[in-house]
Amino acid sequence: MKRLLASSIFILLVVQYITVLAQDIVNSRQREIVITHVNVIPMDKEQVLQDQTVVVKDGKIISVSKQAKYSKGALIINAPGKYLIPGLAEMHAHVPPIDDIEPMKEVLALFAANGITTIRGMLGHPKHLELRSKIQQGEILGPHLYTTGPSFNGMSVTSPEAGAEMVRKQKAAGYDYLKLHPGLTRAKFDAIAATAKEVGIPFVGHVSFGVGVWHAIDAGYSSIDHLDGFIEGIVPGIETMNEQQTGLFGMYVASQADTARIPALTKALHDKHIWVVPTQSLAERWFAPNFTPDVFLTEPETKYMKAETVNQWAETKKNLLNNPQYNTAMAENFIRLRRKLIASCLQAGVGLLLGCDAPQVFNVPGFSTHNELQFMVRSGLTPYQALQAGTVNVARYLNKPDAGIIKAGAIADLVLIDGNPLNDISQTKKIEGVMLDGKWLSKEYIADSLQKLVK
Template identity: 25%
Template sequence: MKWTAPACLAALVATAGLAVALQPHPGDAATAAPASDGVLIHGARVFDGERDLGIADVLVQDGRIAAVGAGVAAPAGVARIDGRGHTLLPGLVDAHVHAWGDAQRDMARFGVTSALDMHGDAARLPALRSARESVADSGQADLWAAGFAITAPGGHGTQYGFSVPTVDAGTDIDAFIAARVAEGDDFIKLIVEDLSAYGTAQRLPTLSGQQVAAVVAAAHARERLAVAHVATLADARMVVDAGADGLVHVFTDTVADDGLVEALRARDAFVTPTLSVVASMAGSGEGKALAQDPRLQPLLTVEQTGTLERDFGPPHPARLEQAIESVRRMHAAGVEILAGSDAPNPGTAHGASLHHELELLVRAGLTPAQALAAATSRPAQRFGLAERGRIAPGMRADLVLVAGNPLDDIRATRAIEAVWKNGHRVARAIEAAGPAPAPAPEATVVSDFDGGRIDATFGNWQATTDRMAGGGSDVEHALVASGAGGSPGALRVAGEVRPGFAFPWAGVMFFPAAQPMQAVDLSGRGELVFRVRGDGRSYNAMLFSGASAQGMPSVQTFVAGAGWQEVRLPLSGFAGGDLARVRGIAFTAGQPHGRFEFILDQVELR
């Protein structure tokens, strides 16, 4: 992931339990699972993960593939499915996700039956291993995971709401990696990221070249792959020279040069470009277009639609062009490319975005067959995903049946007719829609802070700081006398933004509904108006809105000077904001670290 500060705050609000999740619909029991004696898929074109087998039959029994070929007989009791005009694929593998909540079920509904989780709490690793060893009717994707990514204190990866062990100058790296392997890491992921690729002044601490080399050596000594998050060409060169097995993002600061491409090829290192999230960073709008694809749209949850409709910060079109050209050069030189989405970052959604990634890989020069292999057999082989990624006798019966032929048009993977996980048919229906936004209140004044309590004409106020994600910033908010224009009162917001968190913040948040992050329709309003005075710092006004409570906020800034001033922020100025579904408005201090104070009064939504 590559989070800007506003995006990080959005994720952390969700982490704090303010998100609204929709559960998949249980579906019809008759279609949720096949007959207990198995299934025969007859007459479909079969892509086995490596090559086109032509028209063939595939027999599934006891959760595994029993036979593949022409004229396979169906034993008594086996259900028979007519696959003519369709293509049967191995269950897809997403080689870069960050999975929580309903992610595994969402992936399975879109034919992604296995995935590689690139950073998360190691406590769940034993359960993930147990689940993927089973052939039960789970209805969800299996996960192989890195556990905690390897990063520096306060570095990228420490900002997501759970405690992460880190590597500093005094760390015994061999013992550190031994501990991660003992926790159950399936592979080791390093993070080499200081934010220099994104044109911002902020820098994060990150791993040194010496530390990277030591982590790679310790991982290899324990028969684990070592893969790296990088964002610049220079960092990519450094980690490849240190012996990393692969890059799990393509860098976006420039195009890959001949030296790096040759180093990748010579070391047999792979690259998972995650072009879907690069497209979001570019501001391409491709995530929104994916959400509107009629083959996918009925299967998307409100949450998934919300993340797809968001772009990742200010647009940088050149990033996608450079990334695609880098992939084109790598692929042409024989560097192995794997398909990964980096879901659920803005512009992506679990399951659906792997189909977008396939299209982008073809755009970057892979043939459809090569792109499909990059999402099936190739990641399975590289990461040792036993019994996955192929259609062959003895393999898991993780299968996807699509209408048409994706070997001719890769976008045919979106026309999914059926998915099987461990030989069981996956229920794919979802709730038709989430709850409708609450109607706009009649009042335009939110709060004048003239009473004896911190209240609002509608909605409510709450403090918010990075402590919900393990940071150390503090805030206090209280009524004070002598508000703007001589009014009786105002709201004082003061505290300290402290180091120890990658994207620190502290402030207050207004929720327009009775429950935090419940959507309210404010499409009839035009301005956020308030009076403010303070210490001269620049502050953020953040609008949280849209179909998903986990969506990235839209941001405008304001300065709190020494004297009272009226600030008028047009709601249309919150780029990408969905005024029909407003979930919250935050007033926060961020960088630089230090004390802050501002006094807020006469808040209105006109």
């Protein structure tokens, strides 16, 4: 009886030990990590490599093969029937622009839990430079961070000369990009763009109404986000209108757009090597009439946002629906035109990047990036093309040939999912584990970390 009791206690202790391990991060720099019997979507071309063994050591993928050698002490993740994709990127993210790093870590945790292993912060703050450094040094767990500086807009840029000086200061501070917001005059914009080229820092984001998309293209944006200015750029007589008439992203004049002008627009984007971050999830959830605050409240990710934030988003939506210029037919036409523009960009060879503007109206960090994938597919992309926007396209944009792909020598940013996303893009939401810079976050660890973020 004593022997049976001792055996039972031993088994219980082993089970508890395994549970603790499952909720801990395993770093490939200390212990080899091996994923066995997994179906790999390498993203070098549209294919599935079935029943593979992926070996990770020191933050890098060592091998992808049917049979592999690895150390006896390796962590083995047996994944028959599961699929492995590269980590996803969110190229229009927002990290709180404040002096306190702790709330920033919560946002990073939401991204990481959803397999977002790279983010580009689009409203910079001096503290983000410290955050980026702490992530790089391993002091904070989070996606690889690229950050813009504080916003260039009609209020922050008081003159062309002030704009040029802001560019120099942000370059010297070490930001990766300049973030352009609405409200810039042509003179202010030209000074910013010229100085940015002079000192060698790319500018990204919005296109001010006073600048216009055609001039923006000529100036050489690194990426234009939200399809900002696209609709206004194909509306005849736009020069006789003011910004209030056209609405946000040209929503109120979409019915006047001349779609025959789209090929010229997309050709110009392609020829100038300008990338596009559509943020279609923002448009579909904020502007479409069928997505209401009540629908958002039924979504499980709502619980990770503060009640005041959810209420603010609901009020924003209600204010839009109550605007006299807004009506269902207009909004639906606007959404259709945006989808057409996204598909036309793809057909013209314009580089598309995955991004959804979270946290923003009805877009919860991490979760909304997967929604964006679905909206890109609804816009005419295949699931593989949508995945490209968040993996290999981003690697090409960032000039990182060892990222966004699953092959020997690549950075170990990986997402283990339940089903094949090439057949059903929504499978990317069914996450079984995440590898972030060679660190394994198990399904149990992810569930535990998310539980701590419930508001």
